[in-house]
Amino acid sequence: ELLSEQHRVLEERLAPVVREITDGRPRVQEMENVYRKIVSYVLLSSGLGSPTDIQVVREVTAALQSIFPQTEMITFTSLSKKNKEQQLKNLAMLVTGIRLYNKECGKGGSSIDDLPAILNEAIPSATRTVDEGLHTCHTLAHRYAALLESMQEDQHRYTQLSSFKLKEALFNVRQHEAFLCILLSDAITSAQEVEKMNVQFAATMEQLKNTVQNRTSIDTKEVFPLFVALSNLWTGFQDEILLLSFLTNMTNSLQQFSEIQSQLFPEELLTSLLEGVTVKSDEERIRETMGTRVNVSDFKNQEWLFPETTDNFDQLLIQYHGFCAHAIGVKGLTLPGNPAIGILKHRERCYVFSSKEAAYIFAQDPDKFIQLNVEKVKEHAELIQLLELHHQFEYLAPYAQARNADKFLMKPTTKCDNSTQTDTHILPPTIVTSYEWNEWELRRKAIKLANLRRKLTHAMQTDLSQMRRENSTQVYLPKDVSTQTKRDNSSNVPRPQIFLEGLREGSSHTTHMVKVDLTRPVDET
Numbered sequence: 001e002l003l004s005e006q007h008r009v010l011e012e013r014l015a016p017v018v019r020e021i022t023d024g025r026p027r028v029q030e031m032e033n034v035y036r037k038i039v040s041y042v043l044l045s046s047g048l049g050s051p052t053d054i055q056v057v058r059e060v061t062a063a064l065q066s067i068f069p070q071t072e073m074i075t076f077t078s079l080s081k082k083n084k085e086q087q088l089k090n091l092a093m094l095v096t097g098i099r100l101y102n103k104e105c106g107k108g109g110s111s112i113d114d115l116p117a118i119l120n121e122a123i124p125s126a127t128r129t130v131d132e133g134l135h136t137c138h139t140l141a142h143r144y145a146a147l148l149e150s151m152q153e154d155q156h157r158y159t160q161l162s163s164f165k166l167k168e169a170l171f172n173v174r175q176h177e178a179f180l181c182i183l184l185s186d187a188i189t190s191a192q193e194v195e196k197m198n199v200q201f202a203a204t205m206e207q208l209k210n211t212v213q214n215r216t217s218i219d220t221k222e223v224f225p226l227f228v229a230l231s232n233l234w235t236g237f238q239d240e241i242l243l244l245s246f247l248t249n250m251t252n253s254l255q256q257f258s259e260i261q262s263q264l265f266p267e268e269l270l271t272s273l274l275e276g277v278t279v280k281s282d283e284e285r286i287r288e289t290m291g292t293r294v295n296v297s298d299f300k301n302q303e304w305l306f307p308e309t310t311d312n313f314d315q316l317l318i319q320y321h322g323f324c325a326h327a328i329g330v331k332g333l334t335l336p337g338n339p340a341i342g343i344l345k346h347r348e349r350c351y352v353f354s355s356k357e358a359a360y361i362f363a364q365d366p367d368k369f370i371q372l373n374v375e376k377v378k379e380h381a382e383l384i385q386l387l388e389l390h391h392q393f394e395y396l397a398p399y400a401q402a403r404n405a406d407k408f409l410m411k412p413t414t415k416c417d418n419s420t421q422t423d424t425h426i427l428p429p430t431i432v433t434s435y436e437w438n439e440w441e442l443r444r445k446a447i448k449l450a451n452l453r454r455k456l457t458h459a460m461q462t463d464l465s466q467m468r469r470e471n472s473t474q475v476y477l478p479k480d481v482s483t484q485t486k487r488d489n490s491s492n493v494p495r496p497q498i499f500l501e502g503l504r505e506g507s508s509h510t511t512h513m514v515k516v517d518l519t520r521p522v523d524e525t
Contacts, residue, residue: 002246003239010045017041022084031073039064041088046096046231047238049111059108063098064091067220090228097227100234101212104205115237116198119244123191126248130184133251136258137177138281141334143270144170146279148333161273167332168380169261174334175386176257178321183247190247194240201233282336285354292356294342294363302363305343305350316343316350320373320387325351326358328387329372494520 021037039061040051049056068076068091076084103109144166151158151166208226212218280288296304307313316339320328324335325344337352341359344351346366353359362369374392377383384393436442501514 002243006239006242014041014045017044018085018088021088022081025077031070031077034077035070035073038068038088038091042092042095045089045092046099048096048099048109048234053111056111059099059102060095063095063102066098067091067094067224093228093231094224096231096234097229100230101205101208101227104209115234115241116194116201119194119237119240122241122244123187123194126244126251127184127187127191129248130180130187130251133255133258134177134180134184137173137180140261140265141170141173141177142279142281143274144173145333145335146277147273148331150277152331164273165264169264170334171380171382171386172257173261175382176254178386179254180251183251186243186247190240190243194237197233197236197240201230201237204229204233285336286338286340289338289355290340292341294356294359296342298360299363303345305345307340310343313339318343319349319351320389322352323387324354324358325373326353326362326369328383329369329376332376334386494522494524 017037017040021034021041026034039057042064043049043051043056043060049059051057076087079087099109099112103112147161147166148170151161204226208223208230211222211226293306294304305313305316310316318337318339319325320337322337324333324337327333327335335354337354339352341353341356344353344359344363344366351362351366353362373387374389377387377389377392384390436445497518497520499516499518501516502512
């Protein structure tokens with residue numbers, strides 16, 4: 001990130017010069033001015049010498065003219081903007097390689113610093129500085145751990161030392177030690193990288209010398225790749241110088257924490273507190289437990305890993321940064337764990353211990369002691385980073401990031417919903433609808449076209465139809481009409497009422513019947 005940021009800043013500073021060179025097409029009278037700007041760009045991008053030094057400017061101009069004479073400016077200006085920028089970068093690398101070769105041959109390059117020699121002196125010096133800081137941290141950590149152990153063993157010493165922040169001081173020193181180890185690892189990696197580049201640079205330079213020798217004309221395909229390789233290697237040296245400066249500044253910034261330790265616990269105070277206390281270093285603690293080992297048969301449901309039975313034993317990811325998993329929660333100490341005792345694998349995580357007894361106690365109920373360690377870390381939040389317990393406190397990350405996003409060491413996980421859609425037919429259809437595979441169909445079409453060539457279309461205009469317009473009329477359609485010719489009617493028929501008299505026998509044997517009709521006439525109903 002540091003190198004990419006540095007390269008981005010350099011590109012931003014050179015952007016105005018690049019725009020002046022690549023924008024537009026200058027006239028013939030302005031070609032010389034553009035060429036001088038190209039010289040300035042090549043000099044500034046390489047970082048070899050000061051642009052105010054006349055000797056450096058002349059050296060760069062001579063190297064540029066050998067590969068890009070001013071007569072080729074017309075061809076250069078006809079290129080597109082993107083091609084111009086690419087050619088500028090290529091010219092800068094070629095000129096840098098030529099200048100480095102000339103310096104090796106003693107024909108210039110007096111203003112170019114000998115970066116390999118500077119790195120060969122600076123890296124050991126930086127490594128010694130970090131080593132001295134690590135030695136100081138180790139000494140303080142061993143003393144603080146001895147005092148804390150004596151407090152737990154003797155109640156009188158506990159009363160005497162409880163007012164001192166020994167536990168906080170121990171955690172702070174362990175943090176400082178962890179950061180210095182990272183810086184030392186980076187310095188060692190830088191030294192290895194510089195050594196590798198020194199070998200490559202010497203081999204490339206020797207190959208270039210054998211190729212050039214005393215020849216007056218050389219094929220560009222032979223030497224240009226070598227010049228570019230020299231330039232890239234030199235850029236690597238410049239990057240290592242920048243990284244080494246960054247590591248040195250960071251080491252100096254961390255020095256203030258050691259000074260605070262000396263203020264809180266002066267040497268006289270520590271010496272008086274350590275009377276009668278045995279101080280053991282981390283190496284001595286590990287040597288004391290080298291002969292002890294966990295007996296696997298004592299544990300039926302636990303998995304233990306040992307060097308002779310496990311592949312890549314040294315590359316296992318140990319929890320709690322390699323500290324004893326039992327001492328953190330029980331004693332509140334960061335004691336170094338000894339993998340030779342045995343590594344406990346519990347729920348796909350590996351744990352080491354400072355003694356066989358601690359391993360046995362922890363293995364009886366690992367979940368209990370893991371939770372105890374979490375509670376201890378809650379009391380001392382600085383242990384989250386030191387013991388690498390981010391997975392135990394993921395719920396704290398969003399708030400901490402929102403509150404102080406720039407300084408928090410864990411970067412937030414960026415999540416977003418995304419979708420893509422692929423067109424069914426990306427290219428336009430290429431189907432020829434007039435294509436015919438049948439030969440006889442093609443013959444039929446050919447005959448039809450041949451007949452059409454002999455046909456004529458005739459048109460005529462008659463007198464009756466000339467200058468006539470279209471007429472239209474509108475009629476009223478008949479409407480629907482209905483009539484009613486019948487009337488429904490009804491009448492009431494009178495009810496017949498007829499009575500007969502004399503039907504019964506009386507005093508006379510002769511029957512005299514009288515019929516009386518009382519039915520009303522129809523007209524009266």
